[in-house]
Amino acid sequence: KQEVTQIPAALSVPEGENLVLNCSFTDSAIYNLQWFRQDPGKGLTSLLLIQSSQREQTSGRLNASLDKSSGRSTLYIAASQPGDSATYLCAVDSSGTYKYIFGTGTRLKVLA
Amino acid sequence: DGGITQSPKYLFRKEGQNVTLSCEQNLNHDAMYWYRQDPGQGLRLIYYSQIVNDFQKGDIAEGYSVSREKKESFPLTVTSAQKNPTAFYLCASSMAGVLHEQYFGPGTRLTVT
Numbered sequence: 038k039q040e041v042t043q044i045p046a047a048l049s050v051p052e053g054e055n056l057v058l059n060c061s062f063t064d065s066a067i068y069n070l071q072w073f074r075q076d077p078g079k080g081l082t083s084l085l086l087i088q089s090s091q092r093e094q095t096s097g098r099l100n101a102s103l104d105k106s107s108g109r110s111t112l113y114i115a116a117s118q119p120g121d122s123a124t125y126l127c128a129v130d131s132s133g134t135y136k137y138i139f140g141t142g143t144r145l146k147v148l149a
Numbered sequence: 150d151g152g153i154t155q156s157p158k159y160l161f162r163k164e165g166q167n168v169t170l171s172c173e174q175n176l177n178h179d180a181m182y183w184y185r186q187d188p189g190q191g192l193r194l195i196y197y198s199q200i201v202n203d204f205q206k207g208d209i210a211e212g213y214s215v216s217r218e219k220k221e222s223f224p225l226t227v228t229s230a231q232k233n234p235t236a237f238y239l240c241a242s243s244m245a246g247v248l249h250e251q252y253f254g255p256g257t258r259l260t261v262t
Contacts, residue, residue: 041191071250080155080239080253081192126191128251135180135199135243136207137251139191 039064039131043140050117051148058112058143060127065105068133072101072112073126075142081126084112117147152176153254155240160259162234170225170257172240178252179245181223185209186237186256195238198223199245227259234261 040063050056060070069088073081085094085101087110093102100113114121124144128137153174162168174181180199184192194207198217212231217223223242227234240254 073253078237078256078258080153080255081241081251083250083252086250128192135182135197136194137182137192139184139193141189141191 039067039129039138041127041129041138041140043125043127043143045143046141047144047146049146049148052117052119054117054147055113055115056117056145058114058125058145060110060112060140062108062110062129062131062138064131065108067105067129067131069130070101070103070110071128071130071137072099072110073128075124075126077124084125117145119147119149122146153240153242153252155238155254155257157257158255160257162259162261164261165229166261167226167228168234168259168261170227170238170240170259172223172225172254173221174223174240174242174252174254175221176242176252177220178242179220180243180249181217182241182243182251183207183213183215183223183225184239184241186239192239195225227261234259 042061071086072084087103098115124142126142128139182197183195196215198204214226241251243249
């Protein structure tokens with residue numbers, strides 16, 4: 038059974054730092070992996086989707102990488118800003134049947 | 150504006166009552182999903198639907214029911230059989246096929262006392 042883990046659970050960094058959020062999954066046979074952002078009390082906003090055949094995707098200051106063989110994905114945030122403060126979740130579709138498995142998220146706080 | 154709407158934002162019910170949560174999308178997406186989010190836990194899939202008039206159970210379907218009579222709508226009923234209904238409920242949609250992004254609504258916070 039696929040399990041998705043995100044470490045650390047919480048992270049505080051000063052503004053301007055580059056940072057990396059981690060996502061690990063136990064079954065490397067995945068179809069795609071998606072990174073989301075969630076602000077308190079709100080829905081999820083899709084950040085990046087990586088297909089199983091891809092190794093990375095980029096959007097602005099965000100870069101997500103995928104290493105299926107090691108069961109890991111990382112979300113790199115460049116030049117962090119206070120507005121980046123949120124919970125970041127990764128989700129894996131390992132069956133191709135629309136059933137995403139979510140990690141518990143990393144709560145990020147960027148200090149001004 | 151295209152998007153997913155969920156109503157209401159907050160919902161309060163007495164124990165033993167059924168309650169229906171609304172989810173509407175105008176993105177022309179084929180697939181729709183319902184998730185539950187509890188503090189300190191990841192999202193858990195309740196039900197999903199790939200096409201009108203068809204839906205499948207997710208990991209925690211007990212005590213919930215859904216219908217998919219229209220492409221745009223996927224209402225979720227929380228029945229009195231659900232033992233711990235208080236939670237944040239999120240609806241999502243995506244295009245058909247396994248490689249498409251999921252888009253989420255703003256959520257409904259249900260409190261049952």
